[in-house]
Amino acid sequence: MRAEIIAVGTELLLGQIANTNAQYLSQKLAEIGIGVYFHTVVGDNTERLLQTIRHAASRSDLIIFTGGLGPTQDDLTKETVAAHIGVGLETNQPAMATIEAFFTQRNMVMTENNRKQALVIEGSHVFANDFGMAPGMGISHAGSTFVLLPGPPSELYPMVERYVMPYLTQLLPDKQVFHSRVLRFYGIGESALEAQLLDLIEKQENPTIAPYAKEFEVTLRITARAATIEEAEALILPVEQEIRGRLGQYIYATGESSLHEVWVEELKRRQETVACAESCTGGSLASLITMVPGSSAVYNGGIVCYTNEVKHRFLDVPEEVLQTDGAVSEKTALILAENVREKFGTTYGLSVTGVAGPDPSEGKPVGLVYIGIAAEGLPTVVKELRLAGKRHAIVKRAAKYALFYALQMQKER
Amino acid sequence: MRAEIIAVGTELLLGQIANTNAQYLSQKLAEIGIGVYFHTVVGDNTERLLQTIRHAASRSDLIIFTGGLGPTQDDLTKETVAAHIGVGLETNQPAMATIEAFFTQRNMVMTENNRKQALVIEGSHVFANDFGMAPGMGISHAGSTFVLLPGPPSELYPMVERYVMPYLTQLLPDKQVFHSRVLRFYGIGESALEAQLLDLIEKQENPTIAPYAKEFEVTLRITARAATIEEAEALILPVEQEIRGRLGQYIYATGESSLHEVWVEELKRRQETVACAESCTGGSLASLITMVPGSSAVYNGGIVCYTNEVKHRFLDVPEEVLQTDGAVSEKTALILAENVREKFGTTYGLSVTGVAGPDPSEGKPVGLVYIGIAAEGLPTVVKELRLAGKRHAIVKRAAKYALFYALQMQKER
Structure with a gap:
């Protein structure tokens, strides 16, 4: 499967922010074996976005968009993807309820343009936004799957983890599962960690071993591909044991919880x-x-x-x-x-x-x-x-x- | 002038690094009034890079490449741009002298592949690399200017500041400047702000008005294009006054400093x-x-x-x-x-x-x-x-x- 990532936003072209969403999504796609061939950034302009969509659709099976789902006039990703596919937009009721609750809770009057955030492409699979107002969506058309996601990382990351990854996994041609274990390290840098595991990283195939540094912590994701989760676990176990033998003193937990979350949970317990x-x-x-x-x-x-x-x-x-x-x-x-x-x-x-x-x-x-x-x-x-x-x-x-x-x-x- | 930025490197598509070079270059180009219309990331692959170059040359006047100028086999940016233009490569003697000096100074034997770094596109304008070995270069062909720059930011930034900015400035058809003022808001959301300014945003031309939300604050950038900074200021002033008249109670500062920075500076003062x-x-x-x-x-x-x-x-x-x-x-x-x-x-x-x-x-x-x-x-x-x-x-x-x-x-x- 050939994927590409299109970020929509003039603020990126002005250099106000870096396209860290593309980096994050590339990592997530690599984890489930989807190759990313291009990143593109295009501004908030219907014509150029439409050209970019056509070009991407001609060469990629999976096209992931970030940004341009907000309430303002220059947010036009879903409108333009819908125009490319040739369908309209429809109101997503759960999203509308979320938006209305947002304003009610704040005792604020909802401006009309906020309704726009509840619109989704007709017939699309909707991803709830648990940390914001604009939902994400996925739709397949003429051999390409289009996935539209919000721009703010605080909304994008949880949406990807909870809803988009399962959606993408079931798009994969074979019914293999990808299963991961995340080891969490502290007190060692990413490059020192990589140097200690270089032989394992160089010969990796299945499972794969990917170190990431994020928010001053280093994590290592061991991902196995197999017919069942149990078989994947069996592939992961010896690799994890080897890593623990070498670097066990830096490992403070497994899973998605950061240091402060692990510590608070343990205090509670x-x-x-x-x-x-x-x-x-x-x-x-x-x-x-x-x-x-x-x-x-x-x-x-x-x-x-x-x-x-x-x-x-x-x-x-x-x-x-x-x-x-x-x-x-x-x-x-x-x-x-x-x-x-x-x-x-x-x-x-x-x-x-x-x-x-x-x-x-x-x-x-x-x-x-x-x-x-x-x-x-x-x-x-x-x-x-x-x-x-x-x-x-x-x-x-x-x-x-x-x-x-x-x-x-x-x-x- | 329409510009685009192409970053070449599979490490970007794997999510190992973010494309911060594109952010930096976009800021630099905006400073001299060159509009950036696209960012692209493409892997270390001749065919896909060549397609990307052709596509860019068909729509942009200025195409800036970063990365792929190093000594290894998968560094192929200049070879591929030269192939697109239809010229060869030639050794740049000052660059070769720099490379030889690097190895002599460290008492190291120069491996043969390092000679490749001194090759430049025939007939190009060469930018010295004061912090590394691979020089940059610029060449115009069939209505587009191609600028090739090294990937490491420690080499790229000084090369841009010292050599590339003067080169780009002399390409500009007129001597217009782009000048911005940023108004910083708190206590109002992005959509409410836009709703209050919709008439101004809809009729914007020069100056342009762009709202932007980041870290729970909203900013508005007013950007004017004029012959001098003073003339740009004169275009910005009435728009700023109109906005202040409507939303002045939410404006806490102008410029790039966030609320906590503004408050601490004011306490210090x-x-x-x-x-x-x-x-x-x-x-x-x-x-x-x-x-x-x-x-x-x-x-x-x-x-x-x-x-x-x-x-x-x-x-x-x-x-x-x-x-x-x-x-x-x-x-x-x-x-x-x-x-x-x-x-x-x-x-x-x-x-x-x-x-x-x-x-x-x-x-x-x-x-x-x-x-x-x-x-x-x-x-x-x-x-x-x-x-x-x-x-x-x-x-x-x-x-x-x-x-x-x-x-x-x-x-x-």
Whole structure:
């Protein structure tokens, strides 16, 4: 099956955003053995989009569109694909209900152009949008299948995972199943991981092994092709065991859940609680934890202690420690973790203090970070890290390291 | 002038990297008024690349290629463009000298395939590669100009800045410039904004008006084409004034900075400080603020008060308020904002308390959010919001609303 991806949006042609959707979809299609031969970006222009559709239909079996499903006048993907096929649009009632609920909930009056988002191509298979208003759709015509998806990644990704992948899998000519296991790593970079597994990656056939880096975590997807899921599992197992033998200490979970989700679920299961004292991560660690639904059962609260005064006044870090060891030190991290745990009365206390940059602080280099993990009944642990990258990357990586070490500590309790 | 960008590389079609080169080049071309009409990605395959070149040459005046200039067998961009034009390749002596020097300096033996990198299309204008081995080149043929550039951004960017931009500028028929102003909105959705400006958008020509939503903010780009920047400004001004007359209350800034960046810059300029008490945003507000470099000058710290006990113990919200009004209430938001400001000794105290979902809380609906803004010398303000969307969207929107209202309050001080 020959596929191509067409992104529709003048903002891409103006360079306002990069076409990361094409990258994401290419990865997803590769996983189920569909080869992608072209990416195209075309602007919000009916004539050029129509030419692009015709050209794609003449050479590809599967054409996936992203963008141009929104409410405004320059959103014209479904209108133009429908014109190419020679059918009309019809209102999708579930989508209309979602849109109306959106405005009702907000006490807002729905403007007329929002109705447009509930229109789908006549006869198409509709993919619900669980994180937005415009549904996706798929329709086959004259030997090509057209799949139309929303542009915002926050809407696109879940739609692809939940609805589009099963739809595409049943388009495949043979009835083989593609089955994957995802191993989740932390504390190792993508290229170091690849170097350790190069022999396996080079000889891969079935299963395939694909490392991905996303949101500062590395995952490895092992995908097998077989007649049944059980047979695919049997192909995956020895490969997984080999990888665990080499890199087991970096693997924190399997599946689709990120570090913060794994940690919150494990806290819930054990009925444990956590509080955070954050200096350089500035709320990012708390934010990761509280983004998980139901985190209020395990997360009591925390203090963002950006200044020395706040560290001293709210978390009792002695002034002499701040002056001699400094705010960015093993000792400060230790005191912060223990005191935040005690003050908030939680099972765990996590602390992060470091230099996020762009400038050094206290004569300490950008990227130096200390993480403290205090746990009920265990000696407090402090880890020193030297992280690379810009401010944003250092902050995000430090927050995730805190969760990674907390998970390790949790296994010991 | 109609331009398109063709990236050559199978790694892009496998999703291993995103096509950020196309984004960069689109921005550079927009700066000098060259409109980009298509981006294409094609793999390392002679036949498909040749078809792509022919198709591009039939519709565009300027075709910019990235990638496929390296030493290996699957680098075939210049060979294929030369075949399309009907000319051969020739060795570029300065490039060959660069390549030889590279190996001599490192005491390495040059493998034969490296000579291939010094080959350029016969008769082309050569762009030196100051950060790598493969030179770029430009050549005009049958009404189209072909520009071939290396794929690695570290080689591409400096080559474009130093050599390609002057080359492209002298291709331009007239000396027009394109000049933009970006208006930044908050508190209004993209479709509501468009509905309010529909008459302007429909009759747009010069300047053009393009609304765009990103990270829960809406921006509007007004772009004018004129002989000089001053003339472009003169075209933009009346349109901007008309838009401000209609929607001025939602405009918080002009330019490329987001809400949190604008707020931190303004705090720095005024030498003011802020502290936050966050319930439902769970650290996201602090995280937004502290992601801005230099925020430590204005942000003292804050408390994430996820439980009632933390609200009471750390921020002195009276138990009877939590019991009668509830944690999600105007009164709690007011007390949190005033007390966090007092405890941290800052100019502003911001509070957010609400129901992020997925489940209602205290019998209050998902999306109900109260934001408190306490400021030195001004009466504290509390705003009630009813936000739609999933947990993640409610949290991000609530954090940005806090910044938006804080900016409004700041103007009154």
